[in-house]
Amino acid sequence: MNINEKFPADLYTYMKEHTLMEVKGGTTRPTFLKIWMVEVDGRVFARSWNKSERSWFTEFRRTGVGEIKYGNTILKVKGKKIASEDPINPKISEAYLKKYHQPRNVSYAEGISQPEYFDHTMEFFPDPENRK
Numbered sequence: 001m002n003i004n005e006k007f008p009a010d011l012y013t014y015m016k017e018h019t020l021m022e023v024k025g026g027t028t029r030p031t032f033l034k035i036w037m038v039e040v041d042g043r044v045f046a047r048s049w050n051k052s053e054r055s056w057f058t059e060f061r062r063t064g065v066g067e068i069k070y071g072n073t074i075l076k077v078k079g080k081k082i083a084s085e086d087p088i089n090p091k092i093s094e095a096y097l098k099k100y101h102q103p104r105n106v107s108y109a110e111g112i113s114q115p116e117y118f119d120h121t122m123e124f125f126p127d128p129e130n131r132k
Contacts, residue, residue, distance in 0.1 A: 006042055006126070007075065007124075008073075008075075010071075011068070011073075011075070012039060012042075014070040014071060015037060015038075015039055015044070015070070016039075018070070019036065019099070019102070019105070020034040020035070020036065021037040021046075021068060022034055022068065022069035022070070023035050023056045023066060023068055023069070024056065024066050024067045025055070025056035025058070025059025025060040025063070025079070026065065027063060027065060027066075029056075029059065032069050033056055035049075036100060037124075038092060038096055038099055039095065040091045040092055040095050043088075043123060044123065044124045045092050045122065045124070046121075046122050046124070047092070047112050047117045047121050047122070048117075048120040048122070049108070049112060057081075057120060057122055060081075061079075061081055061122075064079060065078055065079070065127065075127070076129050077124045077126060078126075078127055079123065079124050080122070081121065081122055081123075082123055084121075089115075089118040089121060092121060093112075093113035093114075094113075096112055
């Protein structure tokens with residue numbers, strides 16, 4: 001996975017203007033799940049809120065692939081778990097706190113920004129085949 005490869009500009013614009021993105025981990029799930037995603041230094045991340053064994057996160061860990069949907073656009077993506085000790089994690093936490101500052105989201109943003117969630121962080125990369 002190429003850390004320098006960027007998503008289309010409209011994905012970053014959508015992320016700035018919306019609090020929810022949609023994701024599908026693996027290749028067999030029929031529906032998308034709305035989740036929080038953040039951008040740090042042009043890189044795209046999400047954390048698994050409930051740390052479930054049957055989640056988009058575990059499907060990405062198992063298969064390494066999935067899809068992101070924003071608006072009417074669906075992109076094929078690859079996903080890689082970020083190590084809990086990776087120095088990018090505090091920046092991801094800051095991005096969550098900054099983006100999800102709305103009163104209804106603050107307590108969740110504070111929760112998902114804690115170090116216990118560092119081990120449940122996924123980075124997404126454009127798939128070379130990209131748009132579906």
